[in-house]
Structure formats: structure tokens, C-alpha cells
Amino acid sequence: MAWMWTILVLAILAYLLREWTWRRMNKTKKLPPSPRGLPIFGNLHMFGKFPHRDLHRLAQKYGPIMHLRLGFVPTIVLMTRCRPPSEFAKHISYKQNNLSFSPYGPYWRNIQKMCNIELLSNHKINSFISMRKEELGLLVKFIEKAAFDYMAVDLNAKVSSLSTDMSCLMVLGKKYMDKDFDDRGFKAIIQEGMHLGATPNLGDYLPYISLLDLQGLTRRMKAINKIFDDFLEKVIDAHVQSKELNKIKDFVDIMLSFMGCEDSEYRVERSNIKAIILDMIAGSMDTTATTIKWAISEVIKHPSVMKKLQKELEDVVGLERMVEELDLDRLEYLDMVVKETMRLHQVAPLLIHRESIEDITIQGFHIPKKSRLMVNVWAIGQDPSVWTNAEKFFPKRFVGSSIDVRGRDFQLLPFGSGRRGCPGLQLGLTAVRLVVAQPVHCFDWELPNNMLPTELDMTEEFGLTVPRAKHLLAIPRRCLHK
Secondary structure (H helix, E strand, O other), X not given: OHHHHHHHHHHHHHHHHHHHHHHHHHOOOOOOOOOOOEOOOEOHHHOOOOHHHHHHHHHHHHOOEEEEEEOOEEEEEEOOOOOOXXXXXXXXXXXXXXXXXOOOOHHHHHHHHHHHHHXXXXXXXXXXXXXXXXXXXHHHHHHHHHHHHOOOEEHHHHHHHHHHHHHHHHHXXXXXXXXXXXXXXXXXHHHHHHHHHHOOOHHHHOHHHHHHOOOOHHHHHHHHHHHXXXXXXXXXXXXXXXXXXXXXXXXXHHHHHHOOOOOOOOOOOHHHHHHHHHHHHHXXXXXXXXXXXXXXXXHHHOHHHHHHHHHXXXXXXXXXXXXXXXXXXXXXXXXXXHHXXXXXXXXXXXXXXXXOOOOEEEOOEEXXXXXXXXXXXXXHHOOOOOOXXXXXXXXXXXXXXXXXXXXXXXXXXXXXXXXXXXXXXXXXXXXXXXXXXXXXXXXXXXXXXXXXXXXXXXXXXXXOOOOXXXXXXXXXXXXXXX
């Protein structure tokens, strides 16, 4: 036990030294307003189950730009219109070798270019149109049978399965069963990884005690990483050994074609490929599925929205066929429904944290170098000075509005903005709009046990993404004839 007391005393001394140095360096500069914190822990104790809501509450008192002390780390929270290192990024993303967590610099620029041009270009996205249509057709057939049998459908499970299958086909080249991955399956492991990434880790803010792993998070991260790594090794080996000709190249095929190639501008090795694959799978599976579930939930909860959306689909698409990707640009109300869903249910409410690389000034406040920056896009979407009745689901608020979700309008930033905005924006938007449209076009929906739409439980579950806490169960009626 003596060594623990030694570490604690050293941590206290280090804290006092850093606090004195930091205050001395910044005493003549105007820092953003800050709530009073505790010694050593700073403001960490102010965070509960839903940090984005806690930060929003604090902003009501301290303003849209706040300064917090999270352990030893000065943190700036932005709720008005660079990636720091972390234990999660270290253990889950192969030492920050993926696109999401790698620090800004030559390596990040290199893999960003590769992803944008080789993996996520419109040409590459369009090459999988027939696959997405086929997978969506399988979902519709399942729902048709449930409608015939008057059975409730677990839309959470079906949407997750659809998203997983489409992601695996695009990224890995084939569908994988849960047993190919781990006893708990894809969804459970991805969700645990997302939960670990969102859990405040004392080791990130009090680095002197990180080796103690007091919360057990590092141990769990290493276990998750081992599962991912074993699976990704098998995927890469299968691709290297494959002799299949004339197939559509998946993302792994493309990245392997650059590995060890001296003439390629993209210098990637096996660990880089594994990091980027994991980025693509997690990004395409979880965020897309979560947005789709919230959108369908809101449409079912608001029958007038469903009727208006069904009318648009009938007018634009007709009743004799499924919705196709070429229809999406003409479905204006569907676009409003998706925008409103992304405003009200920000999938990543705090984005991924940034880090200031130099001293800067924002709206007259001094932001010291090496400060961690948290952007609460959920709070921006709830700002009453921007959105009337911000807590209500009201797609028609976008009628005549030029506000978009592509990062140009800071009132609505579901994909982030700037250099570090989500590179999968176009693929994500396409998948969300297509999957939301189809079950609404083909079916009416009612809730089981005579539940009224207004009684639908919309409770959140916090993680790096914020999914529904309870599964969405609904009964389909009136299948269209195609």
C-alpha cells in the first residue's frame, strides 16, 4: 500500500506545481467563465450519465464558451456556432493510426486523401447501389411476412442487422455472422467500444495515476482491442489469399493494393489498414443505424409526419416499386425529416474532442495551448435563439430554409465541420434516407398493446453515440404491391 500513497502524494505535488505554473502563465489573460472545481479532480464530479446534458445545463449559467478543469487538463467547451491523445485512442485505434483519432499532420492528411478518393468517393459509393437495394429488399420481405402474420417487428434489431450487413459488404467484401467475430457478436462489441470511448477516464485527466487503471477501463479496452485485432487479422489474411476474379473491390482490397507499394503515395502497413477498417466499420454501422432508429421512432410517434411523408413517397415514387437511390434528391420532405432527426438526436453529441495546438482567442477569451476542446453540438441543436420550440420534432421548420447538414451551417453539425468533418457524410446520408423511406413507403405502423404514439418511450442511452435505450417494437400494416 505504500506505493499507492507515494503515487498519491506525487500526484498532489504535480497538481500544485501545474496549477501554480498555469495560473502564472495565464493570470493576465481573460479565460472563459468557469464553475468552481475540486482540488486535483477539477470539475470531473459535475458529470453524470449524460455529459452533453450536464454541459448544456452549466452553459445556462456560465455561457456558451466555458472553461473547465478536468483533472490536470484545461478544457474549453464550445456551444456556439485536433485530436488530443487518450487511453481509448491508444488502445482501440491502434495508437491513433485511424482517421478519427490521428493527430493533424502528414499522416492524417495522407489517409484522409486515401479515404476520400479511394474509399468514399461518389464513384465508389455508387458501385454498391445494387448491393444496398438487395439488402433493403430482404428487410422489406421480412416485414411483409410480419405484416401478414400481424407480428411486431423489432426495428432496432432489424435496422442494426441491415446496417451491419451493408457495412461488412462494402468494407470487408462479405457478410459475417456473429459467431465469426465473437460470442457476443458485432453489435455488442461495437457498443461496448462506443461506451468505453464515452466514459470519462481518470487516466486521461490525471495521467500520473493512469497506470493504476482505477476504473478498470484500460483492461476492458485491451480486451476489446484483442477481439477486434484477431478478427481483422483473419479478414486481411482471407483477402491476401483470395483468388476471386471480377468482383467489386471492397475497402480492404483497395487498401491492400497500396501496402508495400513503393510507387503509391499512400504509405500504409498492416496496422494502419486494421485501424482504418475498424474506423470504417464502427462509423458506418453504429452512427447510421442509430440515426435511422431515431428517425423511424419520431415518424411513428408523430402520425401527421408519417402521413405527409407517405404522401410525398406516393407522389414521387408511386405504389408499384420500392424507393431507389435516384429518387432521394426529389424527396424534399424526407430530407426535412432526416435533418430534424439529426438536430434533435445528435448521434455524437460532443463530437470527438479537439486540442488547441497554440494559444488562440475566441470571442475575446484566451484559450491556452494544449487545451482540450469539447464541441457540444447537441446543445447547439437545442439553442432557443436559433430554433423555435427546439425540444419539439417539427420537420417543417426547414421549409424555405437553406440550413444543411454538411458542415457549412453551424446551427446544425451532425457530421462536424472543417478538415475533421466526417468523411463518410455522403454515404451516411444516402443510407439513412434510403432506409428510413422504405418501411414508411411500404407499410403503416402501429405500436403493440394498443400503445398510443405519444406514449412511445424515447429515452436515450449515452455513449460515443446516443442510441435508443429501449428497442423499437412496432406492427406493420398494409403492404404495398410492387
